[in-house]
Amino acid sequence: MTTGKALNGKPYAGNPHVRFDEGEVASAVTPRRGSLLYSMKKQTWKAAVSAAAFAASAMASSSSWAGTYWYEPQNEARSWDHIGAWFWKVGSPASSKLPDSADDIGIGDAGVALPNYLNITNGVTATVKTLNIGNAENRTIGVKIESGTLTAADNIKIASAANSGGELVLSNAAVELTHSTLGNRLFVGYGAGAWGVMRGWGTITGGAKNANMTISRGQVVADGFGEQKTLDFGSLANVKFGGDWSLDATNGWYAVNKGKVQFPRVWQKPTSKDQTLTGCCGDVVSQTSPSNQVNGVGFAISGFGSTGERYFRCALYAEDRTDVHLDSLPENSGIVGVWSMRFDDGKTYCSVNNINLTFHFDPAKVRTGQRLALYRWGGSAWVKVATGAASSDRLFSVSGLASLSQSENIGTFALVKKNGGLVIMFR
Numbered sequence: 001m002t003t004g005k006a007l008n009g010k011p012y013a014g015n016p017h018v019r020f021d022e023g024e025v026a027s028a029v030t031p032r033r034g035s036l037l038y039s040m041k042k043q044t045w046k047a048a049v050s051a052a053a054f055a056a057s058a059m060a061s062s063s064s065w066a067g068t069y070w071y072e073p074q075n076e077a078r079s080w081d082h083i084g085a086w087f088w089k090v091g092s093p094a095s096s097k098l099p100d101s102a103d104d105i106g107i108g109d110a111g112v113a114l115p116n117y118l119n120i121t122n123g124v125t126a127t128v129k130t131l132n133i134g135n136a137e138n139r140t141i142g143v144k145i146e147s148g149t150l151t152a153a154d155n156i157k158i159a160s161a162a163n164s165g166g167e168l169v170l171s172n173a174a175v176e177l178t179h180s181t182l183g184n185r186l187f188v189g190y191g192a193g194a195w196g197v198m199r200g201w202g203t204i205t206g207g208a209k210n211a212n213m214t215i216s217r218g219q220v221v222a223d224g225f226g227e228q229k230t231l232d233f234g235s236l237a238n239v240k241f242g243g244d245w246s247l248d249a250t251n252g253w254y255a256v257n258k259g260k261v262q263f264p265r266v267w268q269k270p271t272s273k274d275q276t277l278t279g280c281c282g283d284v285v286s287q288t289s290p291s292n293q294v295n296g297v298g299f300a301i302s303g304f305g306s307t308g309e310r311y312f313r314c315a316l317y318a319e320d321r322t323d324v325h326l327d328s329l330p331e332n333s334g335i336v337g338v339w340s341m342r343f344d345d346g347k348t349y350c351s352v353n354n355i356n357l358t359f360h361f362d363p364a365k366v367r368t369g370q371r372l373a374l375y376r377w378g379g380s381a382w383v384k385v386a387t388g389a390a391s392s393d394r395l396f397s398v399s400g401l402a403s404l405s406q407s408e409n410i411g412t413f414a415l416v417k418k419n420g421g422l423v424i425m426f427r
Contacts, residue, residue: 001289001358001395002372002388080120080148101153104130108141108164117169120148127151134159134166134194141166145173145202153178157187159196159218170200171225177204177211177236184240189217189251197221201229201259206236213264214240215251215293222259228321229259234313236264238285241292250364252294253282255318263296266312276302281314281341283360289395290360295337297360299410303353304343310350312410313342324412325377333416336365336372341410349409355401359415366390370417374398377412390417 083098099105105128107118120126120143131152134141139161143150145168150156156177159166166189177185185206189196196218205211213236222231255261263282270277278288283296290296297314304310317324317338324338337359343350359374366372370390375382386398396415403409 001393001397002391079124080118080126081124099126099128101127101151102129104128105132106135107131107133107143108136108139108166117142117144119143120145120150120173122147125149125151128153130154131156132160133157133168134164134191134196135161137161137163137191139164142169143167144169145171145175145200147172149174149176151176151178152185155179155185155187157190158198159194160187160190161194162191163193164191165195167197167199170198170202170231173200173202175202175204176207178207180207180210182210182237183212184214185211186213186236188213188215188220190214191217193217199223200225201231203232204236211236212238212240216241218251220253220261222253222255222261222316222318224256224258224260224318226257228323230262230315231259232262233264234262238264238266239280239283239293239296241284249292250294251292252296252360253316254295254362255316257318258320259318260315260321262313262315268310268312270304270307270310273304273306274302276300277304277310277312279312281312282316289358291393291395294360294362294394295339297339297341298358299341300356301343301352301354304350305352306350309346311342311344311346313344315340324414325382326414329375329382329414329416332419333373333414334365334419336361336415336417338412338414340408340412342408343403343410349403349407351405351409352403355403355410356397356399357401357410357413358395358397359413361390361394361396361415363394366394366417368392372396373416373418375414375416376401377414379404379406382414385413 081098086098126148129152131150133143150173156168156175158168179185186204188198194217199221200223213233220231253261253263266279266281266285268277268279278300279285280287280290280296280298283290283293283298288298288300290298295316299312301312317340319326319335319338324340326335326338329335339359343352368390372388372390373384374386374396376385385401388396390396401411404411
């Protein structure tokens, strides 16, 4: 871990220009299992089997999903509310109704070939008990929500089968996880060896704030599609982890194309005003270091002066956002990550006098040993608060900060590297 030495520097007042390295951002969101998920939207796929062929193949199989719905496109129909495209149980057409909150839905089951995405379009509310996107091995399936709503009474699993691929794309979308009992309700990359992606912008809510999410084998990518938009998980309880991890793994959180992702908040209730609160936001909440998820943040906070409920909130920003003052960072800075953080009691921010943070930086952007600097927005200018060399464990820390008198009272932080260049001299 790189532990940056805290600095008492003055605000930077240099050249207000920053060079954004778009190539590095692109590589950061490329799934480790290839680019198929991101190229799906550019393809024109046709159904490989007819309804009759599907029914025959389903009847002949001993599918563990018997008794659920399958989606099978009819005449290029790609909309959730196209009733003729749904099959109930084993090969029986669901001509009487669409799926509802009692139904387990399998998208991409064995024997079914889908077009590029199953669409939940403007004004449509798709209701399920469970939704399994990609529930057959070695298949990649996508669901897209465009100005629509997806409501799940139990859970949603993206890339649910072993070795499957699944993608859930949101555009001005709402995902509602309505189960009233605390538990894991949203899984990204559920199956062994699977790869899941959740991408776009919209709002994800949990019933009575009792929903956890798990990123086991995959990525959550806030994509504004060229506009300043937010992918908001802020009402979910926290993040769990139960999958594969290695030092070069790319599981985690990303923000591109003017996107911003609000992580699930961390709830804690100190019993003493002298207590130190520790945890991770965007990574396993019970850990003290964000070792599993790229762009997750660990924290240790003390000196908050009173007891009661406390929330730690964190958001990650794309490099091309215009609302986080990135144009006033030092010239020739390569942005590694930008985060904003808040510590509050559920209503107003709380003052603290000892803040320690650890950032899990993107390994695709930084080489081991490269010089890094951490800046904090002070309200009118960036202040350098730590420097250090990038360590092999992808972690960079700063300690001994005090809270700020503003809404984002922990602060907005930019971790940067110095962009090198080749100088050619002529005689």
